Amino acid sequence: MSKRKVERLNLLKFMPFRFNRLAAEFSNALAAEYMARFGIDIPEWRVLATLGLRDEPRSAQYVVRCTRTHKSRVSRAVGSLVTLGYVARAEAADDRREVMLELTPKGRAVYGELVPLLLKREEAILSCLTPDERAQLNHLMDKLERSFDLVQCGE
Amino acid sequence: MSKRKVERLNLLKFMPFRFNRLAAEFSNALAAEYMARFGIDIPEWRVLATLGLRDEPRSAQYVVRCTRTHKSRVSRAVGSLVTLGYVARAEAADDRREVMLELTPKGRAVYGELVPLLLKREEAILSCLTPDERAQLNHLMDKLERSFDLVQCGE
DNA sequence: ATAACTTGGTCTCAATCGCAACCAATTGCG
DNA sequence: CGCAATTGGTTGCGATTGAGACCAAGTTAT
Numbered sequence: 001m002s003k004r005k006v007e008r009l010n011l012l013k014f015m016p017f018r019f020n021r022l023a024a025e026f027s028n029a030l031a032a033e034y035m036a037r038f039g040i041d042i043p044e045w046r047v048l049a050t051l052g053l054r055d056e057p058r059s060a061q062y063v064v065r066c067t068r069t070h071k072s073r074v075s076r077a078v079g080s081l082v083t084l085g086y087v088a089r090a091e092a093a094d095d096r097r098e099v100m101l102e103l104t105p106k107g108r109a110v111y112g113e114l115v116p117l118l119l120k121r122e123e124a125i126l127s128c129l130t131p132d133e134r135a136q137l138n139h140l141m142d143k144l145e146r147s148f149d150l151v152q153c154g155e
Numbered sequence: 156m157s158k159r160k161v162e163r164l165n166l167l168k169f170m171p172f173r174f175n176r177l178a179a180e181f182s183n184a185l186a187a188e189y190m191a192r193f194g195i196d197i198p199e200w201r202v203l204a205t206l207g208l209r210d211e212p213r214s215a216q217y218v219v220r221c222t223r224t225h226k227s228r229v230s231r232a233v234g235s236l237v238t239l240g241y242v243a244r245a246e247a248a249d250d251r252r253e254v255m256l257e258l259t260p261k262g263r264a265v266y267g268e269l270v271p272l273l274l275k276r277e278e279a280i281l282s283c284l285t286p287d288e289r290a291q292l293n294h295l296m297d298k299l300e301r302s303f304d305l306v307q308c309g310e
Numbered sequence: 311a312t313a314a315c316t317t318g319g320t321c322t323c324a325a326t327c328g329c330a331a332c333c334a335a336t337t338g339c340g
Numbered sequence: 341c342g343c344a345a346t347t348g349g350t351t352g353c354g355a356t357t358g359a360g361a362c363c364a365a366g367t368t369a370t
Contacts, residue, residue: 006263006267011201011222025305053165059348075351125170144284225359227358
């Protein structure tokens with residue numbers, strides 16, 4: 001019985017690795033530049049982005065579900081944002097356990113300033129792809145997200 | 156002078172976010188299942204994978220460059236792997252600063268066991284894509300990696 | 311040759327993170 | 341009703357991490 005040849009794995013071709021590496025690059029490209037300026041980090045930004053999408057109060061739990069971020073992380077991020085005066089906490093009328101979150105005017109201002117910068121940065125990163133390729137990327141991400149049972153983009 | 160409408164950003168459509176979320180899912184899917192069994196974590200796995208690709212001693216620095224992992228993290232991962240008996244450290248002949256790393260027989264055995272499991276897992280994850288779509292994904296990842304100046308897969 | 315600089319690697323430190331325990335409010339069930 | 345189970349959120353704790361100080365070895369310039 002001869003020894004079977006070892007199966008090799010090229011890390012650089014291994015999708016989980018490639019995704020992690022690329023995701024880290026995306027984060028660096030964004031966080032480094034703009035977020036430090038407003039005293040916020042990625043978890044804070046996720047809360048901000050979730051609250052900024054609609055002008056309605058949202059519960060912390062909603063943010064958790066939306067962003068797949070651990071609730072302790074969300075809780076702490078909300079704490080920072082409240083301290084910074086970007087977010088206001090309020091009790092929910094119907095369920096007094098829930099903490100309803102809303103952007104303050106100051107928070108909305110930061111959001112309004114941050115969004116164009118981040119979108120521009122995203123644009124710069126994706127500019128290496130043709131329009132067709134971008135559509136492909138969207139489609140592939142959709143399928144992968146669906147297969148992981150991640151919350152999809154509604155509209 | 157009228158107030159301009161706030162530009163909105165849908166987090167779920169924002170590529171940096173999507174990449175990060177998906178990357179986390181990939182990691183969970185792999186790490187949870189197999190790696191705990193061998194007492195190794197993601198940084199350790201990266202070292203193992205780098206050393207396993209060719210049967211030649213490599214320096215820690217090589218692993219750093221290859222995986223874009225911080226050198227302190229690599230250093231610690233190597234420490235664990237040595238403790239576990241999966242990796243052997245040796246001085247380089249020509250440059251006595253370098254630490255040459257090599258898989259031990261035990262390390263090669265673990266590698267040989269782990270690789271098929273991980274590849275099977277990757278396969279399961281990507282099975283939601285058609286062959287065409289997989290080719291597209293490869294191509295898109297290539298382009299993005301190139302634009303980030305990441306080390307590419309040679310062959 | 312020696313001083314200044316660079317490079318490979320380890321280690322200390324502060325910050326971050328996720329888990330899980332915890333509290334409070336709500337819901338469900340006997 | 342009243343007690344268990346569940347849910348929303350906070351917090352303490354241990355583990356992990358990256359930045360950067362540090363040491364040792366090698367390189368370069370004069």
